[in-house]
Amino acid sequence: MPFAVVLILLVVGSILFHLLSPWTFTELASNWEMVDFTVDITLWVTGGVFVAVNLFMAYCVIKFRYRKGARATYEPENKKLESWLTWITAVGVAAMLTPGLVVWNQFVSVPEEAHVVEAVGQQWHWTYRYPGEDGKLGEVDSERISGKNPFGIDPEDPNGQDDVVVYNPQAHIPVDRPVKFLLRSKDVLHNFAVAEFRVKMDLVPGMNTFLWLTPTKTGRYDLLCEELCGIGHHTMRGAVVVEDKDDFDTWLAGQPTFSELMATPPGNAAIGSAQYVACASCHGSQGEGVVAMNAPKIAGQSAWYLKRQIQSYKTGLRGTHQDDNFGQQMIGMVATLADDAAIDNVVAHIRSFPDNAPQASIDGDLEHGEKLYRVCAYCHSADGMGRQALNAPRLAGMSDWYLARQLNYFRDGVRGAHQKDFYGFQMGLMGQSLHDEQAVNDIVAYINTL
Numbered sequence: 001m002p003f004a005v006v007l008i009l010l011v012v013g014s015i016l017f018h019l020l021s022p023w024t025f026t027e028l029a030s031n032w033e034m035v036d037f038t039v040d041i042t043l044w045v046t047g048g049v050f051v052a053v054n055l056f057m058a059y060c061v062i063k064f065r066y067r068k069g070a071r072a073t074y075e076p077e078n079k080k081l082e083s084w085l086t087w088i089t090a091v092g093v094a095a096m097l098t099p100g101l102v103v104w105n106q107f108v109s110v111p112e113e114a115h116v117v118e119a120v121g122q123q124w125h126w127t128y129r130y131p132g133e134d135g136k137l138g139e140v141d142s143e144r145i146s147g148k149n150p151f152g153i154d155p156e157d158p159n160g161q162d163d164v165v166v167y168n169p170q171a172h173i174p175v176d177r178p179v180k181f182l183l184r185s186k187d188v189l190h191n192f193a194v195a196e197f198r199v200k201m202d203l204v205p206g207m208n209t210f211l212w213l214t215p216t217k218t219g220r221y222d223l224l225c226e227e228l229c230g231i232g233h234h235t236m237r238g239a240v241v242v243e244d245k246d247d248f249d250t251w252l253a254g255q256p257t258f259s260e261l262m263a264t265p266p267g268n269a270a271i272g273s274a275q276y277v278a279c280a281s282c283h284g285s286q287g288e289g290v291v292a293m294n295a296p297k298i299a300g301q302s303a304w305y306l307k308r309q310i311q312s313y314k315t316g317l318r319g320t321h322q323d324d325n326f327g328q329q330m331i332g333m334v335a336t337l338a339d340d341a342a343i344d345n346v347v348a349h350i351r352s353f354p355d356n357a358p359q360a361s362i363d364g365d366l367e368h369g370e371k372l373y374r375v376c377a378y379c380h381s382a383d384g385m386g387r388q389a390l391n392a393p394r395l396a397g398m399s400d401w402y403l404a405r406q407l408n409y410f411r412d413g414v415r416g417a418h419q420k421d422f423y424g425f426q427m428g429l430m431g432q433s434l435h436d437e438q439a440v441n442d443i444v445a446y447i448n449t450l
């Protein structure tokens with residue numbers, strides 16, 4: 001008897017949970033109503049069977065419970081019942097599978113007028129490439145991938161010259177136009193999934209996969225890597241911004257093409273030295289960092305990282321949190337760097353400084369720190385020199401008090417909290433794995449030994 005009650009409660013509880021739970025589907029923002037329809041059918045069929053089977057079981061448990069002297073009748077076959085059950089099961093299974101076949105057929109038949117966006121996954125971020133005015137993407141080869149040519153585009157291929165490259169995890173697409181996402185991975189399996197679009201597809205190294213959709217609502221939608229095996233994929237956040245055609249065109253026109261990117265001259269250190277005068281009062285005349293000014297060592301830091309941080313301060317991705325007193329100081333300073341060329345120049349000047357390790361100032365449990373650092377090594381490399389491919393900066397030989405402060409900022413959400421600060425957000429998730437300030441000190445003390 002108690003077992004029958006448990007079964008009935010299970011059914012009632014499941015139905016209530018389904019009706020009352022706040023975890024419903026996000027609002028649909030693409031043409032894929034069919035996917036929702038298929039999910040609904042599956043839910044009705046499996047839900048109906050779940051309720052019927054469990055209630056029937058409860059009924060049997062009550063009705064045929066043990067009674068002294070009662071005997072079961074022997075009925076090995078029942079043609080009528082069997083044919084009924086066969087038919088109901090067949091109809092149920094067909095109802096679940098048939099719409100799936102129809103939807104899948106549509107999913108792999110891309111409309112001819114669809115425009116193409118290439119989404120490239122790598123550990124652990126997203127980048128995009130749009131064909132230029134010729135509408136054609138240039139040939140790529142992973143052997144050519146470098147800091148300056150992140151997509152490995154063939155410099156000889158005329159189709160590739162006007163390709164628009166977006167080295168940022170946020171893509172834009174125009175509303176109400178079918179778009180085909182070509183998917184490519186540089187390293188391991190990834191998965192492109194946008195809940196509101198009801199699409200997802202794996203990115204497989206060595207293969208080109210694709211998916212298509214027509215966005216129907218403007219807005220900004222989270223892009224998740226739903227590859228669950230392996231570390232770090234949950235930190236691989238991106239976004240797809242759906243906007244009006246005009247806004248999209250303006251945005252696209254503001255992105256660099258491949259040939260523009262290749263033509264950017266390296267910064268001029270001599271011009272940069274004049275700009276650096278303003279920085280020296282805080283960061284020191286050789287970029288060695290000044291504790292009293294709370295300004296970290298920047299000498300020896302990679303150019304790409306310095307540049308991105310300066311740009312992040314400029315665009316408000318960093319230093320705008322109300323509790324970020326130190327970051328706020330930089331906001332006013334970067335305003336003196338008028339454009340990308342000025343940033344390149346000052347960075348070139350910083351790169352000319354000697355790279356001397358600063359005095360260590362933080363003690364901690366080195367053994368514990370070493371253990372904690374193992375995860376960090378995936379991105380920042382085992383020697384702490386950083387890895388550009390993973391956007392993770394150099395940590396070893398930099399100001400240790402500053403590293404500790406940044407880790408606490410990441411933990412507290414002071415840094416990496418801006419919606420568009422994908423790299424800071426990623427690091428924020430990692431920072432939250434450090435449970436207290438002692439862990440921060442242990443890990444920084446260990447970094448000092450690298």
Ligand SMILES: [Cu+2]
Nearest residue numbers: 190225233236
């Ligand atoms: Cu991934």
